[in-house]
Amino acid sequence: MTAATLSPLPEDKQPLVARLIEGLEVPALHWLSGYLAGVAAQRQATGKNAPAEHAPAVDAQPRLTVLYGSQTGNAKRLAEDLGRRASAAGLAARVVRADSYPTRELKQERLLYIVISTQGDGEPPDDSRALVEFLTGARAPKLDTLRYAVLGLGDSSYPNFCAIGRQLDERFAALGAHRLFNAGEADVDLETVAHPWLEQALQQAREQLKISAPLATVTPLRTARTTPTWHREQPFASPLLLNQRITGRGSDRDVRHLELSLEGSGLRYAPGDALGVWPTQSPVLVEAVLNTLRLDGETVVRVGDDEHTLRTWLAEHRELTQLTRPFFAAHAERSGDTRLQALLLPAARDTLAELFSSWQVVDLLRRHPADWSAQTLIGALRPLAPRLYSIASSQSVVGDEVHLTVSHVDYTFEGEARWGAASRYLSQHVDGESVPIFIEANDRFRLPGDDRDIVMIGAGTGVAPFRAFVQERAERGASGRNWLVFGNPHFHSDFLYQVEWQQALKNGQLSRIDLAFSRDQAEKRYVQHRLLEQGRRLYDWLENGAHLYVCGDANRMAKDVHKVLIAIVAEHAGCAAEDAEARLNQLIQQGRYARDVY
Known part of the structure; x- marks a missing residue:
């Protein structure tokens, strides 16, 4: 007999509990246990065993709802702040x-703030797809009594900023809501x-x-959050421990495996998290900008409370390897060049996007x-x-280290050399030199809290978090199967981390690997082609909870x-593409389909 069979919880509530406790550490679980015990004791004392919605509502008073959609955590951090x-x-x-927002509550909202990111070139974050679809669809209600702000x-290096x-x-304005103040657009x-x-x-x-009456006391269902020492x-x-090229001599790509020390920092991370790196610009690029504009790098410039030489501003505080629309527009106006101004028109969107993908600041200036x-x-x-x-x-597995x-x-x-700011900065570091880093949590890209099967799909350096996943699952002895689908040119x-994957297969830590070179x-064969070939197998894994x-x-x-x-689900579930996409969106909402995309 399983624990689920013995549970007094209704079957439909058990996945909610599993999702609630997923990723919580032991202190948080102890706190949650005490909280629920207190709720149970209070209900027992008052003789109440009714559903929560029959209890006195803490939301009877005016309330602010802050709704967020976040891909990398920035929107979440701002909303929580x-x-x-x-x-x-x-x-x-x-x-x-x-x-997690019940859309039926929109009609009752009176004050709503939305903090939401745009990923890629105009896509919503994964956690917001269903909400955006609802709001832009025919089922969205009239919101005449709602006051809101967005x-x-x-990233202004994308045209659809x-x-x-x-x-x-x-859309909120079109539904009748009252805009309290203009939307903010943060780069x-x-x-x-x-x-x-x-x-x-x-x-x-x-x-x-x-508010004229005292506020009700509400105990928040979360542990106290403290600001880490390093952020x-x-x-x-962080001292660099290893900088090793892991692509072969015949590759046209220079991919590095980096190992950095966290000793003495107290920093902790979980598989799925990201490492933030603060780079500095190459001195060669800084001098190229100064020479092109005939400016003196020792000129002192003050912005707000910060004062540096122009050279320091360019090297340590300003973006030079990525063009942005605001700077492009400012330069077009300053130059008076009608060709540049024409590229800012909606009809030239694709041309501008292509230019942004190849030009850097110095190219525009020259x-x-x-x-x-x-x-x-x-x-x-x-x-x-x-x-x-x-x-x-x-x-x-690695202790006080972090690998990239x-x-x-x-x-x-x-005919001129170009590079990425951070990748060049990191690639030129040698053992012992320090790199300014911080941990960026990614709560939506987490291993399941139980031993369910997982399918990992990554191309190029997108394989990085899956190395962490397999290490973690092996370390904790998870019984679920691990399937990797990896693609690269040759x-x-x-074949990044080839020896490690082969050893993981041999040890049973990796159940299956499909490759697309x-x-x-x-x-040309890409990871999506391998998925199509294994469509039935993939569908079966998903149907069984992977x-x-x-x-x-x-x-x-x-x-x-x-x-x-979408095509695989439609084929093997025998449904229309729209229904297949809806099923995938449901997996996203359940946390069973997660993407770490850039």
Whole structure:
């Protein structure tokens, strides 16, 4: 007889409990046990055994709901910050992830803030797909009594910057809701826009929720969160232990396996988390910008409370390897070049996207000259942001270390060398040199709390988190099967971690591996082709409770894989493509289909 058979819980509630406790550490589980014991004792004492909705409602008073959709954790962090500040100000507030929000409650909402990111080129975060579909569909209700505001997060190096935030802002207005203030559109330097937006949101909440009676005391169902010693604004100087190329001589890709020390930091991470790295720009690129604009690198520039030389600003505080739409627009206006201005029109969207994928700041400055002063240049360039890399190790195996799989972006553009800021920064580090790092939790890309089977789909460096997954599952003796689907150009030069995967297969730590080396035959074969070939097997695994993970490029690989998954479910479930997609969206909401895409 199983534990599930003995449980007094209704069968439909058991998965909810499993999802609630998934990933919780022992102290949190003890706290939760005490909390539930207290609830049980109170009900027993009052003779109440009715469903929770029959109890006195704590939501009878005016309340703020902060709804967030997050892919990498930024929107979640900002939403939780707003919720904490609202609670500290004496306001009734709740913070809800998009896929946990009951859409039937929209009609009753009176004050709603939405913090949502846009991933790739105009896609919603995975946890928000169902909500966005509901709001933009025919079932969305009239919201005449709702007051709202939206904070969108995005990356202005993509033409569809903050598209989802803008879409929801317009949609709420179309449904009759009253916009309290203009939507915020935060770039990767979140604080510039997000912090003023949060201040305005808090002030508006105070005005909207005028409370005359004392607030009800509500015990939050969460453990206290403490700020770690080392974080995004205060990174840890991590010594590099190993920098090893893991692609062969014949490869046109330079992929590195990096190992960094966390000794003495107290930093902890879980499989699925990311490592944030603060890079500095190459001195060669900095000098190229200075020479192109004929500016003196020793000129002192002050922005707010920060004062540095122009050279230091460019090297340590400004983005140079990625073009952004705001800087492009500012340069087009300053240059007076009608060709650049035409590229900002909606009809030129695809052309602009292609240009952004190949040009860097110095390319724009050289090809379309304009006069910039040191002060105006620093004011127009986007602040340098950290890069996030999927962690390629399990801390339960490697201890006070963290491993990365990094593709060194190094190429020639029209006869000149170009590179990625962080990948070049990391690739040129040698053993013993320090790298400023922090841990970025990714709660939506987690191993199942039980021993269910898992399917891992990754191309290129997208295999990194799956190395951590297999290490972790082996360490804790999980009985579930592990299936890896991996793709890269060539077997002999690009089979990342080949020896480790072969050993894992031999040891039974990896149950199955399917490989797609796209350029080893005349017809290109990618991971999605391997999935189609194994469609029946994959469908059976999913039907039997397996968790599905995808890691890789958001705009190509992940989209192609998603289309193939729809086709596989439609074929083997005997349903229409729309129904197959709905079933996949349900897996996303259940946490059984997770994507770490970039």
